[in-house]
Amino acid sequence: MTCDDARLEALAYGELDPQEAAVERAHASHCARCRRELQWLRAERHLVHGRPLRAVPPAVRRRVEARWPEPRRRGGRWLAPLAVAAAFALAVALSLHPRISATAAECPRGDVNQTSVSLEEAGFGACLVATPADATYATSSL
Amino acid sequence: MGVGFAPAAWALWSNEALPREEEPALVNRAREHEPAAFRAIFDRFAPGVHRLLCDLLRDDAAADEATQETFVRAFHRIDSIRDERRLVPWLLAIARNVAFEQLRARGRSPFVPEEPHTEWATHSTPEESLQGQEAQRAVDSALALLAPGRRAALLLRVDQCLPYEEIAEVMGWSLAKVKVEIHRARRQLRANLDSELGEAP
Numbered sequence: 001m002t003c004d005d006a007r008l009e010a011l012a013y014g015e016l017d018p019q020e021a022a023v024e025r026a027h028a029s030h031c032a033r034c035r036r037e038l039q040w041l042r043a044e045r046h047l048v049h050g051r052p053l054r055a056v057p058p059a060v061r062r063r064v065e066a067r068w069p070e071p072r073r074r075g076g077r078w079l080a081p082l083a084v085a086a087a088f089a090l091a092v093a094l095s096l097h098p099r100i101s102a103t104a105a106e107c108p109r110g111d112v113n114q115t116s117v118s119l120e121e122a123g124f125g126a127c128l129v130a131t132p133a134d135a136t137y138a139t140s141s142l
Numbered sequence: 143m144g145v146g147f148a149p150a151a152w153a154l155w156s157n158e159a160l161p162r163e164e165e166p167a168l169v170n171r172a173r174e175h176e177p178a179a180f181r182a183i184f185d186r187f188a189p190g191v192h193r194l195l196c197d198l199l200r201d202d203a204a205a206d207e208a209t210q211e212t213f214v215r216a217f218h219r220i221d222s223i224r225d226e227r228r229l230v231p232w233l234l235a236i237a238r239n240v241a242f243e244q245l246r247a248r249g250r251s252p253f254v255p256e257e258p259h260t261e262w263a264t265h266s267t268p269e270e271s272l273q274g275q276e277a278q279r280a281v282d283s284a285l286a287l288l289a290p291g292r293r294a295a296l297l298l299r300v301d302q303c304l305p306y307e308e309i310a311e312v313m314g315w316s317l318a319k320v321k322v323e324i325h326r327a328r329r330q331l332r333a334n335l336d337s338e339l340g341e342a343p
Contacts, residue, residue: 013303040332047281048300054202056192060210064184068217071175 001027003034012041162230169226172217180217187230188213190302191237197297198241198290208244212237231308238294238312245290252290284334288327295320296327 001023010016011024028034171179191212195205216236223232242252285293291313298309310320 040328044281044328044331045300047277048285048297049303051278051281051301053189053193054196056188056209057206060192060206061184061188063210064213064217065177065181067214068177068180069175071177 003027003031005037008034008038009041012038012045162227165229166226169220169223169229172220175217175220183216183229183233184213187233191233194234194294194297194302195237195241197285197301198238198294199244200286204244208237208240211240215240228308228311231304231311234298234302234304234312235314241294242290250290252294253292255287255289255292280335280338284331284338287334288330292323292327292330295323296331299324 004024007016007020007024008028011021011028016024028038168179168182172183188209192205192209195208195212196202199205199208212233216233219236223229245252285297288296295309295313295315298304298312299306304312306317306320306324309315309324310317313320315323
């Protein structure tokens with residue numbers, strides 16, 4: 001068996017299955033170079049990994065908590081884009097419909113109280129009262 | 143050869159043990175921004191991330207700030223995890239980026255070694271070199287002499303117990319480069335320890 005540092009490292013790190021580990025251990029017991037390498041690997045791991053762990057200060061967790069994203073509503077990942085798409089479709093439909101899209105200024109008048117209707121229409125931004133006989137209405141609705 | 147992740151290493155540092163196979167479910171819950179999932183990820187992985195950042199930055203306050211920044215970035219970018227089984231390397235890659243950004247902001251290159259530490263003052267026997275607080279201090283000083291990039295690669299292996307493939311992911315290096323860097327880091331660390339503590343084990 002030849003010397004293999006990768007296998008020695010895997011042995012030192014407990015990453016070999018028991019059979020492989022036994023073979024590697026047997027090799028190291030007869031090979032001074034590998035025995036020494038194995039000692040080093042174990043020593044460095046023991047020293048480096050065994051250093052005391054400094055606890056994460058609770059303030060760090062509090063600050064992270066204060067900045068983590070808002071919870072999503074269930075299905076929210078799909079509902080949000082759908083709602084935007086629906087709103088967009090509605091806006092397009094409204095803008096294409098001549099009767100609804102006519103502004104209050106363009107809106108033809110009948111015999112209703114014009115001031116109150118204008119105020120009402122201005123609030124909606126759309127024509128609320130139209131006279132079918134009016135020429136403007138007749139052409140715009142075609 | 144079964145070279146895999148050593149969950150025991152992470153379990154040592156966490157408040158609750160979480161088998162690695164449960165990580166994908168946790169990531170999926172975090173994608174829904176579930177506070178309990180964020181909390182579980184933080185409690186599980188912050189100690190390891192914090193430890194790496196302390197080692198890379200060698201400044202406790204900076205490491206605290208970098209830990210905070212790592213998890214804030216991670217939670218805001220949780221949708222960008224392509225493979226939910228790779229939560230650990232993904233988190234550590236963010237931590238590495240945060241640390242290297244801080245080092246550069248301080249005018250330090252992550253890839254240039256520190257100047258030799260002048261306050262080493264131990265003359266232990268070889269037997270003593272493997273135990274005791276003095277040995278821990280010597281290891282700490284020997285690690286500090288490595289360039290942060292090389293130190294990061296070595297610590298990801300020796301301290302964080304990641305397999306080489308995941309270290310390559312974290313560092314953004316090829317597998318071959320990871321092997322070379324860790325090999326060189328080991329030789330350098332041993333030389334540093336040798337000169338400080340006398341004969342190796």
